Amino acid sequence: MKTQPALTLYLRxxxxxxxxxxxALRPLQxxxxxxxDIVExxxxxxxxxxxxxxxxxxxxPQGELCQYFLDEERVRRYFAAL
Structure with missing residues (x-):
């Protein structure tokens, strides 16, 4: 069984x-x-x-993708490389 890839959003x-x-993440998700995973x-x-x-x-799991604003292109590149 293939594991669903995961990201973590740290927020307040x-x-x-x-x-x-x-x-902005919801449609991409x-x-x-x-x-x-949403973490307060x-x-x-x-x-x-x-x-x-x-x-x-x-x-x-490999590190930070973006902060303050969604870098959609970087997220897409991350998943394309999986």
């Missing part, structure tokens, strides 16, 4: 940039069929310290 609830990236950084002190106000951040 109530953050307008975070809301915008999440909204439907098209490319990846799982999106304020719920974990280590994440709060790591990301601070540098959210939203979209990551793959």
């Amino acid at each position: 609830y109530g953050c307008s940039l975070c809301d915008e990236m999440l909204a 439907q098209e490319l069929g990846f799982y999106l 950084v304020e719920e974990e002190p280590a994440l709060e310290q790591r990301y601070g106000t540098r959210v939203p951040v979209l990551t793959s």
Whole structure:
């Protein structure tokens, strides 16, 4: 059985940039069929310290794909390389 590829979006609830990236990711998620793990950084002190106000951040298992704004082309290149 093939595992569904996954990305993680680190965000803060109530953050307008975070809301915008999440909204931009949804159609891409439907098209490319990846799982999106959404993590609120304020719920974990280590994440709060790591990301601070540098959210939203979209990551793959190989590392960071983009921050603040969705880099759709980079996400597409990431999935094309899988």
